[in-house]
Amino acid sequence: MPTIRRIGASSLTTMVETVSPRVAVFITAFNEEAVIGEVIGGIDDAYDVYVIDDGSTDATADVAQRLGASVITHPINLGQGMAITTAFKLLAACAYDVIIEMDGDGQHDPKEIPVFVAAMGRTASDIIAGSRLLGSDYREAPWSRRAMLPPLSLLLRCLTRYRISDFMCGFRAFRGEALRRVAPILDDLVESEYIASEMWVKFAGAGLTATEVPVRLGARKQGRSYKGHALARYGFGILRTIVRAKLDMFRYWRA
């Protein structure tokens, strides 16, 4: 298990204490009863697991609860963006050193979580982003995503100055202290459907640092993606979100 060194100074001596980071993993899920068990089962017992059940109509919450995860259930379906901010609201108030975000559809491999924790201990970055482009063959992704990802990533790279190849990957790690700092900015999402773009713009505005690690993109185990596949709608939605998030940050700075 990777460790984080906490250094504290007293008047007489300088103490160096080595402790294991307290890690929370949150999984957003909507009607994933068939795969959520496999995802939770693959996570190391050392990590606290939270499942944000986004108003599922199947037994997703029951399965997660049976496997020992803490389950927060939206009474109605709000979309993945709102599920992520629910997790932020809860976990930003908790004393976690590292907070990992992953999807509940089985496309992210829980065995890769230690890679994020290790990267967090190794670097001073506030965010570790998973990159599907670096770690896997992205040719199996929907063509609309493959077409839109490079130009949108380029745009976000220019706007945020982050040297990241895959801004849209939902497998990320946040330093707890950094998340606590930006939680108020993330409270008011302008377009929760395209949260990834908005988050990055706001993280850059708040001065958070980020690096990336390669991750594998597994095949979806069941069901379908609830995100739009229409090229124009997806691209326009992200562009709209980027512009509004930028404007929102100006408003935030002025306040």
Added chain:
Amino acid sequence: MGIRFIYVLVALVAVAALFLSVWLFRRNRLSTRVFMMWLVVWLAMGVFAAFPSLLDYLMRLVSMRDRLVFLFMSSIIVLFALVFYLSAVIANTSRRLDKLTQQIALLIYRLKEGENQQTGLPCRAPAGKVETGKGDE
């Protein structure tokens, strides 16, 4: 069917709608703002139906000659304004509903965690204040 009949029909519809609005308002089914808005619409409709010459005066003000075209144009402008207002209200209500749902989810979770503590089961979240939103206007 003469034009006079249409004026009478419009006036009757305006009066009926006016009474319906008052009835809904008195039963708290319409907010004051919405009631006032519709009150103005129905009153204007009734007045123009009762005194069509007022329309001619307004038409001259905006340099229009056809009464029908003027009515259509003004109706479309009013309807657009109404759609814009309602879409803004819906967007705001939707945003508030999202936040309310999040707060309910977090409160239920906290209640469950409290129950777990009483039964001696481990509580995963360390003690701390859960931020449930700034609250809306």
